[in-house]
Amino acid sequence: MIVENPTNDDTRGQVGIGTLIIFIAMVLVAAVAAGVLINTAGLLESTASDTGSDSQAQVSNQVDVISAIGHDNDTDGTVERLNFTIKKSAGSSNIDLENLTVNYQSDAASQTLNFTSGDANAVQFNTTELTGDGDNVLDDTDERFIVTVSAQTIESGLSEGGEATVTFVDQSGASTIYGVNVPDTISGEEYVSV
Template sequence: MIIDTFFTTIKNNKAQVGIGTLIIFISMVLIAAVAASVLLQTSGTLQQKSQATGKEASKEVSSNLMIEDVVGIRSKNSSLDMSASIDMLEIVLTLNTASAPVNLEQVILSITDGSTTNDLVYAGNTRSKAPEFGIDASMSGFGSVAVTNRQLLATGNTTLAASSGNVTLVNSRSYFTVDKIRDEDSSFQQSNPTMTTGDYVIIYASTASLSTVSTGYTTLKDANVSSSLKSTGLNILPRSPLIIVLTPEAGASATVNIIMPSTYGAQEMMQLFP
């Protein structure tokens, strides 16, 4: 007997959705949501950091001081009786084109004669020289009159009261003063010494030597120093080196390297740079 066998294949396109499949599906959705959230947060953080870095980089590039002139001044008793060393510097300062504003309170002026270096801050700076937080460390007697500031710079001391004991600073070794030449937008004030593009100011820094102080000269530029000059520890004699560095809070430093003339002759004021 012959039996015919016939096989039929039944196609079933319907899938069974159970609780396990649902759990897997929900898990995948949650994982995708968490991953998207992390990516968004990370991209936002990176964007903020890149913007901050870009701003800092722009500030570093654009905030540039320019030293236009440096003039040396000698102390004197008369036109025939003058110091053998340079006892004050006039540094004419401006900003590069399109530079960001620069606050001179945050500028450090370093002066080196080859053996001694003085790091000076603006005379109205209340914080940099403070021995403790909250103490006003500006130069004693500092005000709005430029010639008075120069006189105090060359002859005075500043005493700061601290809990651990008083600290006395020699003004000529600690501070510099500034007077404006051109300030069309009135951005520069002694209480807020901010420079903007186009401004010109003069920085005054004392460089009186021990020899000058012991001799007892009476006049320095237009200030009556009454034989009371304070030594800066510098000794800027003929043929000696002089390095001036201005370092702002942000941006490039301005540096001038000078070899002093072979003789000062009978000149009270000498062009040292350019």
């Protein structure tokens, strides 16, 4: 008995130069797409890392205000100058005081102050080093500086019972807010804790 194997002409493979060109084109498109995806993933990783570092700096780079003293040189019941003793908080990076910004806000005035090494009565702030290495940079938690703000220049001084908010913003954008409350009676006193 003779048995014929059935043939199926529909299952034959395509062989030829056209098929080879299409195959190579598909491989090239896949390679380009993979390259774009790898490049995009690397860019996103780098951006996320930078954003994370900036966010960490804004949270951890803090200025600690140890004490604040108001000066009433004329003993007229008006605080004319504010001295803030500051240090860098634990875990902070170096804080350059020349890039520090001090924002002064009260009911009567609002002023942004920048660093100056000159006159304390200018509408700026200045620093005095208590302990440190003389470079106007808080790079150790043992260093102490006095930041002097002239309330007299900004708003003719803070009167008895007056309030102000002073915000210290460092180079990374981290901020420390300190509330100033002048006692109700300061007549005859040269130095007042605020």
